[in-house]
Amino acid sequence: MSRSAAAEAAPESVRALPAAPKPVAAAGDSASPEALDRINEAVKQLRMHTVLPLLSRAVAEVRADHHRQAAELAVKALEIDERCGVAWHILAICREKAGDFTNSLKCYESALSLNPDEIEIANDLGRLAYVMGMKEIAENLFARYLLSNPGSAEGSNNLACAQRDQLRFEDAIETLRPVIYANPDNALLWNTLGTILSEQGNMDQGQTFFDEALRLQPDFPKARYNRANCILALGDALTALKECEAALPGVALESERSMMRLARATMLIASGDLERGWDAYEERLNADFSDVTHYVVDKPTWTPEADMAGKRMLVVGEQGLGDEILFANVIPDILEALGPDGDLSVAVERRLIPLFRRSFPQANIDRHDTYKVDHHTVRVVKWIDADDQIDFWAPMASPLRRFRRSVDAFPNRPAFLKADPARVAYWKEKLAEAGDGPKVGIVWKSLSMSSARIRYYSPFDQWSPVLKTPGVRFVNLQYGDRAAELAEARDKLGVDIWEPPGIDLKDDLDEVAALTCALDLVVGPATCTLNIAAACGAPVWQICTPGAWPLLGTDRYPWYPQMRVFLPPAYNRWTPVMAEVAEALAKEF
Template identity: 50%
Template sequence: MAANAFNSASSPLALQEAVATPPKGSMGEMGEAGGKDALARLNEALKELKAVAAAPLLKRAIDALNREDFVNGGKWALKALEKDERNGVGWYLLAIARERAGDFESSIKAYEAALQLLPNHADVANDLGRLAFRMGMPVQAEKLFRHFMAQSPEKVDGINNLASAIREQGRHEESIEILKEALAQHPESALLWNTLGTIMNEQAELKNAALFFGEACRLDPKFAKARYNLSQVKIALGDPTGALEDCDTALKLRGSTADDREMMRLARSNYLVALGRLKEGWDEYEARLSSQFADVTHFAIDRPRWKPGMDVAGKTFLVVGEQGLGDEVLFANVLPDLLEKLGPNGKLRLGVEKRLIPLFQRTYPDADVTHHRTIAYATRPLRSLPEADLSNVDLWTPIGSLLREFRPSVEAFPARPQFLTADPERVAHWKATLEQAGPGPKVGLLWKSLISKDARHRYFSPFELWAPILQTPGVSFVNLQYGDCSAEIELAERELGVKIWQPPEIDLRQDLDDVAALCCATDLVIGFSNATFNLGAATGAKSWLISNPGSWTRLGQRENYPWYPRARVFSSPSLDEWEPVMGEVAQQLAAWVDSPER
């Protein structure tokens, strides 16, 4: 087939190289592959087919897709392509069927073939762009949406999709201008109001976000995504009850794609856990492993999968880390309980992030600890244990699934001060080295995450708001923050006259075993929940967590943090209001410095 201008942006190779992480916050509406209108247009296109022999087969494919029978829809499309492999409608129907069945690799290839054979059929470019966006590739999606709009400039969904792709690249003002211009022409479009709300939500302009999502719901009461998005604003405002109600309403409405419903289930799990309804929440949390997510991690582990209630005594049990590094540490809270269930004749095997191996091996010396590796395979993340022989494994599980069995309630969390063990020699080393930081208690600081997706910045206060904490007299502050912190450290010294001491000869991002020891050597760690905070708290460092009101990991608790009994929680009233909580931390820090307890 002849090359076309969009191959470089939308080829399977290009998709594999991109980061396959779709947005996880508020949902923009992009429709779904094979909507009723698109299938009706394809039905009309059949009348013009030259390959008469393929027409009845394609008609059967369309009928199957209309019934949401994607397996048979794909089969009939393949039969048609066997008769005419250059039939663009056949490739398009196959792409729709494969995507709706969750086979994204085949879907991409089929869409590309359809786009080459039907260059004037704008819906193909729109659908391929929507799939690229779904897989976390907004640059490629933008090119395809512009191609769609060049042929159909009047279509609201094209305008909306383009604005969404531009928004996802961080060009918020440009996206807002596109939407404002479109809303002037289409003020009754719930679709456009919803997308404008997603931008406000990402920028933590929560009142505007609620207003725009509310308008979308008013204009279209059956708009499931807008109702779900409203739930996201409510959780950010500290209203998990209202968030759960809106999410449940959204799940009952029709019109969402399968992956949208799974996203709603995942959000619902967060709301339930945030309300302290842990048993229900952990069951719903299994949605994180749904194959409907384009970026879901698949596990290359050909052993029986553990389920709650299974007898594990005397078994060789493999537990594999998942999510981010901080989550691997957080979920390790259950490992002592699992070891007890395995008993003296059982064997624990662990697959963790490579940098965590020394810490986990020291803590669990009788366990076999190895590293996992994740590669892009067929456009999806695939996790394996490349250096492990798994032939003797009886059962395995992703670590987060163990919560269903071992943490069904807040009361099920034990009062252990730690569940990972820092290197005592390195703790002693750092206690001695910290004397160089200055007089008074040594307080480690953490103020950001280096993860930029999911509008993650909303969950961290601007560094400028740390001023009242940094101005606490009698404290020597220690930098525990990984990544480039030079701008913030310079700002503190220039504007506040506060020196944040930089620990020597340590890579705060790579030397995680030493980072844990450093945290334990400080008198107190203050910060937001990132990987380092979890490392310090899991190894027993005294910790103060600055949290947002909708954080599910708080499990509905106000001040205590069940995962880490030595941690104390300070929560902001909402994601757009950090000053009160930063002031409270500063006040409590000053009191702690002067207290007999310290």
């Protein structure tokens, strides 16, 4: 990195960005008192005395959380000596704290190349890479740190976190095993072991390790928060809520407080307390939340008390595709509140535009665009400009605060989206050509199977009793890579799952809507496809998980009144629930 690059990494480049998300799984802090003491000692060893006072002041500014001033001093030092690794390290920390991860990464790399023996720089760079989702790079850097610091509890913890997030659970456990034996009183290690077990779906075992972490350190808020999530997953939302609320006062970082407040909102919703839950769910829009989406919409923000009659409103889809469809449940209510003299514009993911335009012909439907800016998610609506007379706007979930303040407020509406009737007829003809028997569409996994999501989906081999149902013609609705599962069904079970021809199940969602409406039944876990089918009024059976918040504290799916829900007795207990689905399928057809 050159002097000009150092100037580009100066504070001006991120003036508009919010505070950086902080690591919540990896341990350590690049600006901790201990870390700054080490940097200060390195400053004192510098031979070029012209930069020494600048960097001494920079360290003092970092201690005071004055990262902009510290960065300016580091840049001045680099203008004198661009090969000063300590100055690059300080600038890297300042850029990280400001949320400018891209330039921070470059600064850390410069610092490490100039001071390759300063292993703490590798550790800091590893934590930043971890936060940025660069898990393999983070793992390599943590492993490098451990080579110089064998047996380090922090280093082992961070390496295990990186391995866990790559679904290498056994490797993560083996990384922790020797260091836990050597440090049995270290609550952090027991907490991380608990996260590995719980993300595999072993909630009871995970909770045992969170309990041990809390026995060792009763005021450990992250362990209590993780324990709350385990309890929620086991189906006890009210106890989970109490645990989460008990964890909050002990949290120091605002990013972690925001994360826990959002979890608390989810627990309120999962318990059926929608009045408080939807209000608290606004926390997802807090700039301090690590995964916040920043909406670039220069219009007044809608509030639940707003007089909507005759007004012009913009609603922007949020989160994933399935969420956009789920939250669209409220669009008919918005249209009714705006009335015949009002005007509604809705920005959705581009693949949903044809379906939404047909379903809501009285609304203006177009796309939103989403970008990553230095690890921050930014969503824009390019077709709405400053001249558009929009009275107010809202992310799509926010109107739930007004229109769905109780479970009883969910309408008994068979559908709120409308598939193309001509294409439904086309698929009925195609399905008739596929052979005799009822046509049952199946989907079994999400396109994104991260460590935090994999526990929500039954392994494909657990589908065996369902697929063996006599007389049923199964139709593939699974998008993404599914060749291995289709081959397994054919070779091991003798079941030829029919592949609908000429359709892109991932991108052609209007066609997916028509196909699902032509089927006799759609079965699977919560996915975009299942949401489309249910929103269009198709008969749907969802294989849910205990504690799922969309159940809203009930044993049904209020969003889609025709949906039937199947719940396993506990996480990872897929055998009984799949047997229940198979039995129900045999009775249905």
